[in-house]
Amino acid sequence: MSADEFDVIRDLFAPLATLTAARDLKDDVAVLEDSGALVVTTDAVVEGVHFLSLDPIAAVAMKAVRVNVSDIIAKGARPRAALLTLIWPETRDAADIALFADAVRGEFEYFGISMLGGDTTSTPGPLTISITLFGEPLGARTPARADAQVGDDVWLAGGEIGSAWLGLQLRSGAMKLDELRRGRDEAASRAESEAIAPQMPDYLSLPGEPFDAEAGWLMSAYLAPLLRTDLAEIIAQFARASMDVSDGLVADATKLAAASDVALRIEANAIPFAAPAARWVQTGGDFRKLITGGDDYAVLFTAAPDQRAALGQIEQDRRFGLARIGVVEVGEGVSVIDRAGVPVPLDIGGYAHRLGR
Amino acid sequence: MSADEFDVIRDLFAPLATLTAARDLKDDVAVLEDSGALVVTTDAVVEGVHFLSLDPIAAVAMKAVRVNVSDIIAKGARPRAALLTLIWPETRDAADIALFADAVRGEFEYFGISMLGGDTTSTPGPLTISITLFGEPLGARTPARADAQVGDDVWLAGGEIGSAWLGLQLRSGAMKLDELRRGRDEAASRAESEAIAPQMPDYLSLPGEPFDAEAGWLMSAYLAPLLRTDLAEIIAQFARASMDVSDGLVADATKLAAASDVALRIEANAIPFAAPAARWVQTGGDFRKLITGGDDYAVLFTAAPDQRAALGQIEQDRRFGLARIGVVEVGEGVSVIDRAGVPVPLDIGGYAHRLGR
Numbered sequence: 001m002s003a004d005e006f007d008v009i010r011d012l013f014a015p016l017a018t019l020t021a022a023r024d025l026k027d028d029v030a031v032l033e034d035s036g037a038l039v040v041t042t043d044a045v046v047e048g049v050h051f052l053s054l055d056p057i058a059a060v061a062m063k064a065v066r067v068n069v070s071d072i073i074a075k076g077a078r079p080r081a082a083l084l085t086l087i088w089p090e091t092r093d094a095a096d097i098a099l100f101a102d103a104v105r106g107e108f109e110y111f112g113i114s115m116l117g118g119d120t121t122s123t124p125g126p127l128t129i130s131i132t133l134f135g136e137p138l139g140a141r142t143p144a145r146a147d148a149q150v151g152d153d154v155w156l157a158g159g160e161i162g163s164a165w166l167g168l169q170l171r172s173g174a175m176k177l178d179e180l181r182r183g184r185d186e187a188a189s190r191a192e193s194e195a196i197a198p199q200m201p202d203y204l205s206l207p208g209e210p211f212d213a214e215a216g217w218l219m220s221a222y223l224a225p226l227l228r229t230d231l232a233e234i235i236a237q238f239a240r241a242s243m244d245v246s247d248g249l250v251a252d253a254t255k256l257a258a259a260s261d262v263a264l265r266i267e268a269n270a271i272p273f274a275a276p277a278a279r280w281v282q283t284g285g286d287f288r289k290l291i292t293g294g295d296d297y298a299v300l301f302t303a304a305p306d307q308r309a310a311l312g313q314i315e316q317d318r319r320f321g322l323a324r325i326g327v328v329e330v331g332e333g334v335s336v337i338d339r340a341g342v343p344v345p346l347d348i349g350g351y352a353h354r355l356g357r
Numbered sequence: 358m359s360a361d362e363f364d365v366i367r368d369l370f371a372p373l374a375t376l377t378a379a380r381d382l383k384d385d386v387a388v389l390e391d392s393g394a395l396v397v398t399t400d401a402v403v404e405g406v407h408f409l410s411l412d413p414i415a416a417v418a419m420k421a422v423r424v425n426v427s428d429i430i431a432k433g434a435r436p437r438a439a440l441l442t443l444i445w446p447e448t449r450d451a452a453d454i455a456l457f458a459d460a461v462r463g464e465f466e467y468f469g470i471s472m473l474g475g476d477t478t479s480t481p482g483p484l485t486i487s488i489t490l491f492g493e494p495l496g497a498r499t500p501a502r503a504d505a506q507v508g509d510d511v512w513l514a515g516g517e518i519g520s521a522w523l524g525l526q527l528r529s530g531a532m533k534l535d536e537l538r539r540g541r542d543e544a545a546s547r548a549e550s551e552a553i554a555p556q557m558p559d560y561l562s563l564p565g566e567p568f569d570a571e572a573g574w575l576m577s578a579y580l581a582p583l584l585r586t587d588l589a590e591i592i593a594q595f596a597r598a599s600m601d602v603s604d605g606l607v608a609d610a611t612k613l614a615a616a617s618d619v620a621l622r623i624e625a626n627a628i629p630f631a632a633p634a635a636r637w638v639q640t641g642g643d644f645r646k647l648i649t650g651g652d653d654y655a656v657l658f659t660a661a662p663d664q665r666a667a668l669g670q671i672e673q674d675r676r677f678g679l680a681r682i683g684v685v686e687v688g689e690g691v692s693v694i695d696r697a698g699v700p701v702p703l704d705i706g707g708y709a710h711r712l713g714r
Contacts, residue, residue, distance in 0.1 A: 009712075023501060026616055028428045028600050029398045029492075031499045038389040042440045042474065042489060048481045071385045083399045085487050094713030117399065122712050124405045125482015130442050132399060132489045135386075142388045144380060243385050259383055356451030356479070 009086075009120050012101035016108045016115035019081055023117075030083070030116040039135040039142055041071040047089075047126035052171060055223060057096045060127065061103035062224035067246065068133040069111050069227055070297040073158070074244035075142050076236030077135030078229065079111045084118040087128040111229060139236030143301065148241035148260035152302035154253075154326035155311065158231045159298025161249055162277025162290035167222030170215050177215055180276060182283040189214065214276055221274075225297035231320060235301060238311055242301035249291040250346055252300055253334045260302075263331030268338050272323040288346060291336065302328055366443075366477050369458035373465045373472035376438055380474075387440070387473040396492040396499055398428040404446075404483035409528065412580060414453045417484065418460035419581035424603065425490040426468050426584055427654040430515070431601035432499050433593030434492030435586065436468045441475040444485040468586060496593030500658065505598035505617035509659035511610075511683035512668065515588045516655025518606055519634025519647035524579030527572050534572055537633060539640040546571065571633055578631075582654035588677060592658060595668055599658035606648040607703055609657055610691045617659075620688030625695050629680040645703060648693065659685055 010025050017025050021032045045064045047053055055063075065082075072079045084104065088097065108115060113133070169175035181189070194213070220226075235242050241260055245252045249271070257264045271291065273281065281287040298321070303311060308324070315322040335343045367382050374380075378387045402421045404410055412420075422439075429436045441461065445454065465472060470490070526532035538546070551570070577583075592599050598617055602609045606628070614621045630638065630647060638644040655678070660668060665681070672679040692700045 023503075026503060027501050029396045029432050029434075029499065031494070032392070032395040032397065035389070035392045035395055038392055039386045040389065040440070040473065041386045042442055043476050044442050044444060044478055044487065046444060046478055046480045046482075049478060075386050077386075083397070083489055085399055085401045087401060087403060087485060087487075088712045090714060092713050097713065116397065119400050119487070120712065121401055121403055121406060123403045123483060123485065125403075125485070126480060128444060128480065128482070128485055130401065130444075130476070130487040132440055137388070142386065144384050146380075146383060356445050356449050356454065357447060 009097065009101070012098060013084070013104070013115050013118075016105055016113075019114040019116065021081070022115060025115065025117060037137050039072060039075050039077040039137050040132065041068055041135075042130065042132040043067045043071065044128060044130040046128045051223070055171075057099045058103035059223040060129070061100050062107055064129040064131055065104065065107040065111070065113075066225050066227055066297065068131045069229070070225065070244040070246065072133055072135035073227060073229055073232045074235065074242050074299040074301075075135070075137070076139050076232050076239060076242070077137045077142065078232055079113050079133055080136050081114045081116045081134045082108070083116050083132040085130040086118065086120045087123045087130070088120070089127050090122050090124055092127060137236070138232055143235065143239040143242040145241055145243050145256050145259035148256060148262050148302040148328050149304070150262055150328055150330050151305060152240055152328040153305055153308055153324050154264055154266060154328060155301050155303060155322065156245075156249075156272060156325050157234060157299045157301065157320055157322045158228050159225070159245065159296040159321060160274035160277070161271055161296050161298065162280075162294060163218050163221035163274040164225060164296050165290050165294030166277055166280065167218035167220065168294070171219050171222055177212055180215060180218075180280060183279050218276060222295075225295070227297060228320065231299055234314060234320065234322070235299060238303045238307050239301040240303055242299060245296045245298045245300050247295065248293045249296065249298075249300070250334055250336065251292065256300060257332060257334055260328070261332070263329045264326055264334045265329050266326035266334060266336045268336050268344060270323060270325040272321060288344065292346060366454065366458070369455060370441070370461070370472050370475075373462055373470075376471040376473065378438070379472060382472065382474060394494050396429060396432050396434040396494050397489065398425055398492075399487065399489040400424045400428065401485060401487040403485045408580070412528075414456045415460035416580040417486070418457050419464055421486040421488055422461065422464040422468070422470075423582050423584055423654065425488045426586070427582065427601040427603065429490055429492035430584060430586055430589045431592065431599050431656045431658075432492070432494070433496050433589050433596060433599070434494045434499065435589055436470045436490055437493050438471045438473045438491045439465070440473050440489040442487040443475065443477045444480045444487070445477070446484050447479050447481055449484060494593070495589055500592065500596040500599040502598055502600050502613050502616035505613060505619050505659040505685050506661070507619055507685050507687050508662060509597055509685040510662055510665055510681050511621055511623060511685060512658050512660060512679065513602075513606075513629060513682050514591060514656045514658065514677055514679045515585050516582070516602065516653045516678060517631035517634070518628055518653050518655065519637075519651060520575050520578035520631040521582060521653050522647055522651030523634055523637065524575035524577065525651070528576045528579055534569055537572060537575075537637060540636050575633060579652075582652070584654060585677065588656055591671060591677065591679070592656060595660045595664050596658040597660055599656060602655045602657050603652045605650045606653065606655075606657070607691055607693065608649065613657060614689060614691055617685070618689070620686045621683055621691045622686050623683035623691060623693045625693050625701060627680060627682040629678060645701065649703060
């Protein structure tokens with residue numbers, strides 16, 4: 001980039017470079033002097049693939065950060081430092097870069113992340129953001145996907161399943177508000193909307209769409225998932241195997257089962273759906289869509305059965321959104337069992353990222 | 358991505374995951390147990406910005422790796438491990454992913470890099486590759502851009518200036534072979550071509566263009582710069598300030614001068630041009646284009662004058678391409694001085710990356 005533009009970007013991000021390793025973003029490398037144990041992940045988001053072109057730039061920044069934070073939390077670690085690569089479209093207003101940086105600043109401050117460095121370039125294509133995030137493990141070991149053992153309980157933490165999927169349907173126009181409103185008590189829903197409204201980020205408005213606090217909440221879950229960093233301590237203390245749920249509960253549970261060479265048996269009835277998602281199912285929605293799609297950014301983990309009492313205590317604290325949803329068995333794959341004990345057919349598939357033609 | 362495609366990519370890259378920290382690429386994070394001092398950099402390359410759509414996929418992979426390796430070498434460190442994010446166009450043949458991975462494997466083996474992890478996604482836009490590279494510092498300190506001191510000598514290492522710029526002109530069609538051939542002795546050039554030909558990578562053919570070994574060599578310098586990892590030891594031992602030259606010698610020297618709050622005085626006569634570049638200048642080419650454009654991936658560094666004798670010894674070994682090109686003075690900016698001692702006007706500008714509209 002030109003010297004002027006580099007200075008602008010550096011000035012925007014320099015306040016986030018709180019570690020000396022970042023060299024005030026004035027060098028070509030960051031220098032970690034004696035870093036000890038580190039957990040590191042990298043995830044990119046691409047306009048038209050992971051977010052919509054109409055999504056506000058602040059929400060895009062939040063999503064780019066949080067998909068990475070989610071991986072670090074799910075491994076029982078605390079986010080510490082990040083490299084950020086911003087690939088900005090030639091056709092997008094350069095003034096929005098300041099809005100983007102503002103949102104990143106808010107995220108980094110909230111999650112305790114220092115900016116370590118990065119890269120900035122233009123592109124003839126879509127807005128693309130790649131982040132490499134470093135975390136500090138809170139436990140002696142970092143749980144792998146491959147660490148589940150037969151007999152373990154299967155747990156979900158930190159996310160109400162279905163919100164992000166419904167939010168995307170609303171956001172993309174695939175679902176109309178009327179479908180979501182089915183079965184709502186008019187007075188109760190008005191009270192709920194009024195209660196939620198003050199928490200709504202101001203970027204949650206759809207051009208030409210009637211606004212609704214519950215719908216805003218769901219779209220918010222899609223745009224920028226809510227994450228609890230304090231889940232990391234629970235994972236570090238209790239998890240045998242763990243991973244975050246980013247491609248749908250069933251798809252990610254299948255990956256964990258394959259890595260651990262076990263089967264996961266999940267009770268449909270035990271899955272903690274978000275209230276609007278549960279109501280949507282009760283009024284005719286197919287709950288399988290909620291568990292086979294949706295980037296919920298919950299944490300899926302397994303724990304030894306002798307941890308059940310301690311985790312049950314934590315489950316009482318609703319903030320953590322903890323729920324025991326199944327068991328690890330001999331075998332392979334994931335089965336979801338209904339109230340009658342019958343496996344639910346799941347051949348409707350998860351979200352499959354396709355590469356090339 | 359779909360499970361099948363993920364497996365394909367993981368299988369392609371898994372042999373490169375030589376560190377246990379990589380967890381065989383089967384997890385969401387890499388875990389560095391006790392990493393000691395680390396130097397880390399990240400650079401992305403974008404089709405249509407950093408490489409041309411017609412460039413062979415193997416050369417694109419090499420460039421993506423080497424722009425990062427160049428940063429690590431320039432800081433006196435040895436490349437060790439990388440995260441690779443591959444953002445693959447929906448319209449590009451998925452079969453080329455295997456060719457890409459083959460080239461990355463060759464690079465990682467050559468430079469001693471372990472694959473740590475990464476991300477893979479599709480894009481409606483251009484091929485984009487982002488790499489985060491970790492290096493192990495060879496010296497007690499890692500030279501910064503900001504470390505130059507008045508009185509230091511200015512050195513270049515590891516690159517003959519001008520090759521990459523001429524290669525890009527040929528590759529993009531902005532310069533015809535005839536212009537490059539001006540002033541060549543026919544018999545000598547044939548002998549040179551025959552000597553160089555066996556070293557030519559087989560991807561260096563231009564559709565419909567008459568091929569020429571020297572031109573191939575120059576295009577190779579543009580497509581995938583030659584890097585010497587053993588330069589890192591020289592930098593670690595002797596450099597006060599250092600950085601790699603990736604946006605043209607003058608532009609990068611200007612950045613170093615600004616970071617160190619000094620002026621750099623460079624003798625035009627001392628700049629080590631590649632032989633074809635020197636001949637092009639002698640036959641009418643403007644040498645200022647060679648020093649204000651071109652991603653030469655040389656190393657620019659300063660060293661205390663009492664190191665001049667030791668570096669002069671190393672300069673005798675032509676492999677390192679070492680040359681003392683100037684001095685650090687009080688002031689700001691960069692001046693390039695001709696044989697008569699007169700500053701050369703440099704207002705033709707370097708390569709400016711532009712962000713947004």
